[in-house]
Amino acid sequence: MWIYLLLFSGLFMGWSLGTNDAANAFGTAVATRVVKYRVAIVIISIFVVAGALIGGDGNIYKLSSLAESNEVIASVDDVRSAIEAGTVGTLRLKSALKAAIIFACSGLTVFIMSYLKFPVSANQSIVGAVIGWGLCYADYSNPEVLSGNLKQLGKFASTWLINPLGAGLIAFGIVFLSKKFLEDKLTSLKSYDHLVKTGYIIAGAFASYSIGVNSSASVTAFYFDGAFQETGVAANLLTSPLLTAAIGGVAIALGVLTFSKRVMMTVGGSIANITQIDGFLVIIAMALTVILMEKIMGIPVSTSQAVVGAVMGAGLVRGIKNVNFGVFKRIAVAWISSPTVAGLLAYGVAFVTRGYFGT
Amino acid sequence: MFRKSVNVHALIMNEIKSVKAALLGFEGFLRLAVMPDSTVETLQSLEKGVCEAEGEADIALRKMIDSLVSESFLPATKKELIEISTSCDRIANKCEHASTTLVLQNFRIPSEYAEDVMKIISISVKQFAILENTIGMMFSNFKPLVKDHSVLDEIRHLESEVDVLEEGIYRRIFNGEGELAQKMRLSNMIELICDISDIIENIADQLQIMLITRRA
Numbered sequence: 001m002w003i004y005l006l007l008f009s010g011l012f013m014g015w016s017l018g019t020n021d022a023a024n025a026f027g028t029a030v031a032t033r034v035v036k037y038r039v040a041i042v043i044i045s046i047f048v049v050a051g052a053l054i055g056g057d058g059n060i061y062k063l064s065s066l067a068e069s070n071e072v073i074a075s076v077d078d079v080r081s082a083i084e085a086g087t088v089g090t091l092r093l094k095s096a097l098k099a100a101i102i103f104a105c106s107g108l109t110v111f112i113m114s115y116l117k118f119p120v121s122a123n124q125s126i127v128g129a130v131i132g133w134g135l136c137y138a139d140y141s142n143p144e145v146l147s148g149n150l151k152q153l154g155k156f157a158s159t160w161l162i163n164p165l166g167a168g169l170i171a172f173g174i175v176f177l178s179k180k181f182l183e184d185k186l187t188s189l190k191s192y193d194h195l196v197k198t199g200y201i202i203a204g205a206f207a208s209y210s211i212g213v214n215s216s217a218s219v220t221a222f223y224f225d226g227a228f229q230e231t232g233v234a235a236n237l238l239t240s241p242l243l244t245a246a247i248g249g250v251a252i253a254l255g256v257l258t259f260s261k262r263v264m265m266t267v268g269g270s271i272a273n274i275t276q277i278d279g280f281l282v283i284i285a286m287a288l289t290v291i292l293m294e295k296i297m298g299i300p301v302s303t304s305q306a307v308v309g310a311v312m313g314a315g316l317v318r319g320i321k322n323v324n325f326g327v328f329k330r331i332a333v334a335w336i337s338s339p340t341v342a343g344l345l346a347y348g349v350a351f352v353t354r355g356y357f358g359t
Numbered sequence: 360m361f362r363k364s365v366n367v368h369a370l371i372m373n374e375i376k377s378v379k380a381a382l383l384g385f386e387g388f389l390r391l392a393v394m395p396d397s398t399v400e401t402l403q404s405l406e407k408g409v410c411e412a413e414g415e416a417d418i419a420l421r422k423m424i425d426s427l428v429s430e431s432f433l434p435a436t437k438k439e440l441i442e443i444s445t446s447c448d449r450i451a452n453k454c455e456h457a458s459t460t461l462v463l464q465n466f467r468i469p470s471e472y473a474e475d476v477m478k479i480i481s482i483s484v485k486q487f488a489i490l491e492n493t494i495g496m497m498f499s500n501f502k503p504l505v506k507d508h509s510v511l512d513e514i515r516h517l518e519s520e521v522d523v524l525e526e527g528i529y530r531r532i533f534n535g536e537g538e539l540a541q542k543m544r545l546s547n548m549i550e551l552i553c554d555i556s557d558i559i560e561n562i563a564d565q566l567q568i569m570l571i572t573r574r575a
Contacts, residue, residue, distance in 0.1 A: 033434045188501045192573050193433045275574055276433075 003093060007223060007237060009100035011251040013107040014219035017122035018048070018255020020110060021215060023263040024286060024307040025207035028279035029200035030264050037261060043201065044208040044260075045253035051212020052249025057241035059217030062298050064226040066127070069148070070134025072098050076227040079235040088233055094357055095236045098133070099222035101353075105129045105345035113338050115262075120338040121302030126218045127156055128339025132346035136354070156299060160335055163293050163301045164309025171285035171313035175278050179317065182277065199280035203287070207303075210287040214300045216248035274322070278314040285310040305335055367426050367440075368498040374419035374444055375491050378451045381412035382487055382555070385454035386480045389552070392461050393473035399465055406458040413451040420448045439569050443494070446562045450487070450555055457551040468548065472531070475524050479552055482524075486517045486559040493566055508570045514563040521556040525549060 026040035035043075067073045073095050074082070082091040106125035113120035131153060139145045186192050224244045225236035238244045274282065286307040293301040315322040350357070388405040391397040423444055427437045460466070468476055489510060496504045528549050532542050 184502065186502050186505060186573075188499060189436060189497045189573075190432070192501060193436050194431070196433060197431070275572065277574075 003096055004237060006096040006100040007220075007247070009103040009107065010220045010223055011247070011254075013103040013110070013122070013126065014216075014248050014251025015255035015258070016107045016110040017215055017219060018252040018257075019259040020113075020120060020122050020255075020263050021211050021252070021303050022256040022260035023265075024303040025211060025283060026200070026204045027264040027307070028274075028282065029204060030261075032276060032279065034196055034200050034276060034279075035204065037264070040204060040264075041256050041260060043205055044211075044256045047205045047208030048212040048216070048252050048256065049246070049249040051209040051214075052216030052245045052252075053212075053242065054209075055213035056216035056245030056249060059214070059294070059300060060221045060224050060241040060244050061226060063217050063221035063300065064224050066152075066299075067099075067102075067130055067222045068226065069152070070130045071137040072102055072130055072133055072222055073225075074227065074235050076230050079225075079227045079231045079233065082235065083231065083233055088235055091235050092237075095225075096223060098357060099236070101349050102126065102129045102133060102222055102346060103219065105132075105349060106342040109338050109342040109345065121304050121335055123215055123218050123300040124156075124159070124302045124305075124335065124339040125342040127299060128341075128343040129346035130222075131156060132343030133350045135343070136347050136350035137358070155297065156339075159293065159297055159299060159301050160305065162297070163289065164305045164312075166293065167285055167289040167306040167309035168313030168316070170289055171282050171310035172317055174281045174285050175314040175317045178277060178281055196276045196280070199277065200283070203280040203283035207283045207287040210290045211252065211303055212249050214290050214294050214303065215252060216245045218248070218300045219251055220244045220248040274311060274314050274318075278317075282307065282310040282314045285313065302335065367423065367430055367432075370419060370423040370426055371440065371444060371498070372495060374416055374423055375447060375494060377412050377416035377419050378447050379487060379491060381409050381416060381451035381454045382484060384409040384412050385458055386484055388458045388461075389468070389476060389480050392458075392466075393468045393470065393476060395467055395470060397467070399462070402458075402462050406462045409454050409458045413455040416448050416451040420444050436569075439565065443562055443565050443569075446558060446565065447490075449558050453551060453555050453558065457548065460551070461548065464544070466544065466548070469545070472528055472545070472549075475528055476549070476552060479521050479524050479556065482517050482521050483552075483555045483559065486514045486556060486563075489514050489517075490559055490562055490566075493563075497566070497569070505570050505574055508567055511563040511567050515560055518556045518560040521553055525553045 022041065022044050025044050026035060029035040030037050030040050064073055068075050074091055078091065079088070082088045103126070106122070106129040109125045109129075110120055110122045131149075134152075135149060138149050182195075185195065220238065221244065223237040224241060225234055225239050228234055228236075228239040238247070286303060289306040289310065290301060290303050293299075293306070312323050384405065388402065388409055391402055391405060424441055427440065430437070432440070461468075493504065493508075493510060529546055532546050532549075535542075
């Protein structure tokens with residue numbers, strides 16, 4: 001049973017992700033005091049878990065496949081060989097240990113960045129760590145493997161651009177349309193307040209749901225044994241995709257409930273000079289982007305990148321002077337540095353432990 | 360929810376009505392105060408009217424603030440509404456203070472300043488009418504106000520007219536003959552009267568900030 005203690009590494013990652021991603025769902029609402037912090041974290045927690053239970057299990061397979069191609073978790077062939085050799089227990093331990101190392105590297109990176117008040121991408125740190133690990137084990141003499149690794153890296157890095165850009169475009173469109181059509185609904189100060197409050201709650205719940213769908217798998221997928229259905233033998237800690245996603249969702253919710261205020265205030269208060277209505281439209285744009293990107297790219301993308309891109313897109317509707325590019329640059333450095341740091345950490349650990357895991 | 364909204368709207372407009380009554384009462388009071396032959400008794404009766412209106416404005420303000428507790432306005436909106444209502448109340452306070460001071464000191468504004476003083480108070484009344492209309496629109500006709508709030512510029516324009524008149528009066532006071540104490544007393548009274556216009560302008564600024572931050 002002690003082997004299940006290794007799950008704590010993933011749970012810590014989920015907790016870190018929750019502390020960071022909560023800002024993207026309700027940062028603006030809490031910073032502008034439209035929604036109380038306590039109300040926000042309860043809504044986020046409920047909808048993150050709901051997203052994990054309803055749509056999170058699909059991502060488990062995608063991520064475990066990525067982990068498999070990067071030597072983090074065992075393939076069906078590896079499991080079959082272990083069954084024949086009678087070493088499934090060792091394989092199970094190694095898979096769980098590798099998952100724990102990946103999450104420890106990315107979790108540590110995210111925690112430090114969050115403490116420094118950067119809206120860093122937890123998802124990207126995880127993928128960065130997986131790729132870092134894979135790069136250590138890649139067979140560089142094989143051009144096919146090398147090209148596969150480079151393709152994976154390229155796809156991963158492209159989300160740094162496509163994700164915020166896509167969110168910016170979607171936000172620009174939504175905010176632009178709201179200027180045309182939403183003003184007609186504002187007949188009184190009361191109706192304005194009602195629209196803003198309702199808008200933030202709906203957008204925040206939707207964003208929390210998208211975080212549950214997008215991120216719950218990220219924090220537990222590497223404990224999942226994708227080969228279980230074929231082999232019938234558990235070669236990792238978890239065998240049910242639903243339970244795997246649910247555990248991820250709960251871990252994120254715990255992060256939201258305990259340590260999310262700092263980043264919430266940064267995201268909500270300092271990136272762009274946007275109105276309250278633009279604030280909840282930005283969140284809707286972020287949630288839409290995250291879901292679209294996950295479908296198109298097949299990689300859980302950064303909600304932080306999406307929300308910052310969306311905030312900038314919304315700010316641009318009113319003119320370029322409404323965008324604080326200084327903050328954007330600071331955050332962009334964090335986007336690139338966090339997966340890189342996590343990747344380097346994972347590469348280093350993989351290199352040092354190669355004697356154990358490589359055999 | 361809708362009924363409550365009407366309630367806050369009604370309570371704010373009720374306060375505005377009382378402040379307006381105080382301001383108009385003060386205008387009537389000044390009309391007499393610039394006449395050298397006006398009696399203390401007549402001035403006292405008008406001053407009483409101003410004080411009563413100020414008292415009603417206070418009560419209306421407190422009712423409005425109490426009603427906001429149970430309202431579903433955003434916290435920022437509640438704060439802004441309280442600030443605006445409190446500022447409006449200051450207009451009534453200023454009217455009360457000026458009229459009471461004049462009565463207590465049995466002081467008359469010299470006739471050579473009468474025309475300008477009456478112009479100043481008349482401009483303040485005009486400013487307040489614009490303000491009253493704008494505050495009403497916040498609750499009932501918000502959309503056009505958010506799109507175009509240039510009406511508030513008119514309040515600022517009128518305030519600058521008051522500034523010109525005020526400066527002219529001060530020049531005449533201090534360039535003329537007489538004791539410095541008398542000059543100071545008169546200039547203090549003029550300052551009190553002109554403060555009303557400044558307060559209205561400040562409220563217009565507060566309203567403009569509210570509108571700018573609420574553009575869709």
